[in-house]
Amino acid sequence: MQDAQKLQISHIISKVLLFVWGLTFLLFPVFFSTLTTDPFTLPKEALLAFVVLLSLLLWGAKMLLDKQVKLRRTPFDIPVLLFGAALLLSSLFAVNRTDSLIAIIPVMFAILSYFVVINIVREKRGLLFLTLSLVTGGVLSGIITTLNHVKVYLLPISQTHTTSFSPLGSYFDLGLYLVMLAPLIIMYILPSIKRKITGQTIAFGVLGILVLFALLVTGNELLGTQKPLILPFQTGFQTAFAAISQDNGRVAQGFFFGSGYGNYATVFSRFKPVTINADPNLWATPFATSSSYVLELLATTGIVGILAYLFFIIRFVTPLSEKAKNPAYFSIVLVFLLSFLIPFSFIEVSLFFFLLSIFALRQAEMQPGQYYEMELRIVALRKGVLNFAMADETSRRGSSPITHLLAFAFLLLLVLVGGFYSGSFVLSDALFQNSLVAANQNSGTLTYKYQTQAITTFPYRSAYYRIFSQTNVALANSLLSLSASSKSSPSAQVQQTALTLVQQSITAAKQATTLSPQDVLAWQNLASDYRSLIGVGQNADSFAIAANQQAAQLDPVNPQEYVALGGIYYQLGKYDNAIQAFQTAISLKQDYANAYYNLAHAYEQKNDTTDALAALQVVKQLMSNDKTNAQKVDAEIKALEANAGTTDQTTTAKNVKPVEKTQPLALPTTTELPAQPTQIPLASPTPTPGK
Numbered sequence: 001m002q003d004a005q006k007l008q009i010s011h012i013i014s015k016v017l018l019f020v021w022g023l024t025f026l027l028f029p030v031f032f033s034t035l036t037t038d039p040f041t042l043p044k045e046a047l048l049a050f051v052v053l054l055s056l057l058l059w060g061a062k063m064l065l066d067k068q069v070k071l072r073r074t075p076f077d078i079p080v081l082l083f084g085a086a087l088l089l090s091s092l093f094a095v096n097r098t099d100s101l102i103a104i105i106p107v108m109f110a111i112l113s114y115f116v117v118i119n120i121v122r123e124k125r126g127l128l129f130l131t132l133s134l135v136t137g138g139v140l141s142g143i144i145t146t147l148n149h150v151k152v153y154l155l156p157i158s159q160t161h162t163t164s165f166s167p168l169g170s171y172f173d174l175g176l177y178l179v180m181l182a183p184l185i186i187m188y189i190l191p192s193i194k195r196k197i198t199g200q201t202i203a204f205g206v207l208g209i210l211v212l213f214a215l216l217v218t219g220n221e222l223l224g225t226q227k228p229l230i231l232p233f234q235t236g237f238q239t240a241f242a243a244i245s246q247d248n249g250r251v252a253q254g255f256f257f258g259s260g261y262g263n264y265a266t267v268f269s270r271f272k273p274v275t276i277n278a279d280p281n282l283w284a285t286p287f288a289t290s291s292s293y294v295l296e297l298l299a300t301t302g303i304v305g306i307l308a309y310l311f312f313i314i315r316f317v318t319p320l321s322e323k324a325k326n327p328a329y330f331s332i333v334l335v336f337l338l339s340f341l342i343p344f345s346f347i348e349v350s351l352f353f354f355l356l357s358i359f360a361l362r363q364a365e366m367q368p369g370q371y372y373e374m375e376l377r378i379v380a381l382r383k384g385v386l387n388f389a390m391a392d393e394t395s396r397r398g399s400s401p402i403t404h405l406l407a408f409a410f411l412l413l414l415v416l417v418g419g420f421y422s423g424s425f426v427l428s429d430a431l432f433q434n435s436l437v438a439a440n441q442n443s444g445t446l447t448y449k450y451q452t453q454a455i456t457t458f459p460y461r462s463a464y465y466r467i468f469s470q471t472n473v474a475l476a477n478s479l480l481s482l483s484a485s486s487k488s489s490p491s492a493q494v495q496q497t498a499l500t501l502v503q504q505s506i507t508a509a510k511q512a513t514t515l516s517p518q519d520v521l522a523w524q525n526l527a528s529d530y531r532s533l534i535g536v537g538q539n540a541d542s543f544a545i546a547a548n549q550q551a552a553q554l555d556p557v558n559p560q561e562y563v564a565l566g567g568i569y570y571q572l573g574k575y576d577n578a579i580q581a582f583q584t585a586i587s588l589k590q591d592y593a594n595a596y597y598n599l600a601h602a603y604e605q606k607n608d609t610t611d612a613l614a615a616l617q618v619v620k621q622l623m624s625n626d627k628t629n630a631q632k633v634d635a636e637i638k639a640l641e642a643n644a645g646t647t648d649q650t651t652t653a654k655n656v657k658p659v660e661k662t663q664p665l666a667l668p669t670t671t672e673l674p675a676q677p678t679q680i681p682l683a684s685p686t687p688t689p690g691k
Helices: 003-027 041-066 077-092 097-120 124-149 171-195 199-222 233-243 251-257 264-271 274-278 293-317 329-339 346-366 391-397 403-440 444-457 462-485 492-515 520-532 540-554 559-572 575-588 593-605 609-622 627-644
Strands: 069-073 372-378 386-390
Touching: 003 041, 003 097, 003 124, 041 097, 041 346, 041 403, 069 097, 069 403, 077 097, 077 293, 097 346, 097 403, 124 171, 124 199, 124 346, 171 199, 171 329, 171 346, 233 264, 233 293, 251 293, 264 293, 264 540, 293 329, 329 346, 372 403, 403 444, 403 462, 444 462, 462 492, 462 520, 492 520, 520 540, 520 559, 540 559, 559 575, 559 593, 575 593, 593 609, 593 627, 609 627
Parallel strands: none
Antiparallel strands: 069 372, 372 386
């Protein structure tokens, strides 16, 4: 191929890369899909991953054509790399390592997007194109949300035809996205107004008006029906510092590297203060994000992560010099400020790196001495393996013929590995979404098929195994129930199929705890599976208790864990143990009506009428605002008094204030499989305490 042809193709690749990223900035906030389990965040993660990998491949091809490896050097390269390294280290040292790595990969693509974008844009027009695309994407998401708010549905998808729909997933994320873009828009308008009105000024002015209007609608909804549920700052602060100082068995790892990026739900379960149980609206909420992004970083990435982030901030804001003249400067400063006050999702983190790349490109125009190109080349070993030099200096000297080949090989390997795992993850998620649709249509066969395919495609996601175990139990129950309804004993084939399903259920549930040993949901699910097999599986009762105890250890101040544990003891007729578990639940939450209700019936089973009536009296007091349940409890009190031949001989508990919201009253129950001729052999849950 002639040099002129290579140069032309290289130029075309540069144009294609610019267009692709402009389109990405435009589509990112509005892109969603009903084909995945998460219709909002996961499609955006997949879009960014695809574009980054495609860009790396095209960038590598351009290096081959140009026969040189040029990199743009910016003052933020080291802070970005250190921040990414801190996140990665937190994942590698996490107990729930698989979950953390899955959570961190999309963030790594966001970080890579910064390095890709600053290296593909070389002209001022390209920067303006990217900036307009980024702002226009935010405006489009605001327009769609605003029109949906007034019941004007632009999108031909039935799932979007609700007044609360937003392509960003929530009004909260939309509000943050637009607020972060607002300073960028303002800074593009103000300087132009002082000189003269241009087409650029008009374009950003129109976009600014649309953003303002969308923000007014969003703000009104956030103060009203769409008010976000955010963890109180005091609770988030206490949880974060407990996470890095009280992690038994891994104190050093917890202090330096936290519990693993993306694992805040686990952190919250393990380290939340017991005082949260006093809040009737929050005590049962499993928070997956902290009160602010900084507190979440502290809890999940430890001291190393928070120091890397603070270094990033300091490196950006100092020295001020010409930075304040950059239109993106105040948007990024605002992002830093907001990160101390409110939680961020993947969407806000990605927008931050988009803004940072736009800032760096504009700064390269203003301060070319600090934002310059270098060429990477291999020189003689006596000078070192790698050497960096200014791009123009290297072009005069000539470059090594092998450098661009090695660079392309590295990028190709990165694309292949990243593409394989990212593609497998997205495909498996789509398959799993198909299984959920099939389950809603009561198609057990299709549900089982799609879940099996999803697990085979990407066998590293604990939630897949957890739900698959429930599917197996449901299918076994359905199979045996059909045989029972025919008033005939299950055939040998039916029994064998049910046995296989039960064993698969336990295997899948255990695999979930292996992949996520600190995930309380995984242990709750395993306990539920064993409990459903009590009377059917060998040692199912002791295994259910062990799994539930592990769940309680991972969520120690949650009274629901002890009510569930007490329920197992109650089912087994171990009423003293049940009473102890229910009392523990009450000690954690003294206005927990369901704990008192279960405690009353455990006392009743022991013929302890006095204590049973006392507990029911407390329930009656707590349920004073719930007429239906109050009447139910009152009837039980009268029946118990009549059976005991007493009339109000109990003492009502003191200092128990009624609450406005309580969980429905329910005694411990279980969905047992029909009895089998022989006991099914089950494997031990093998809890992993203290990690």
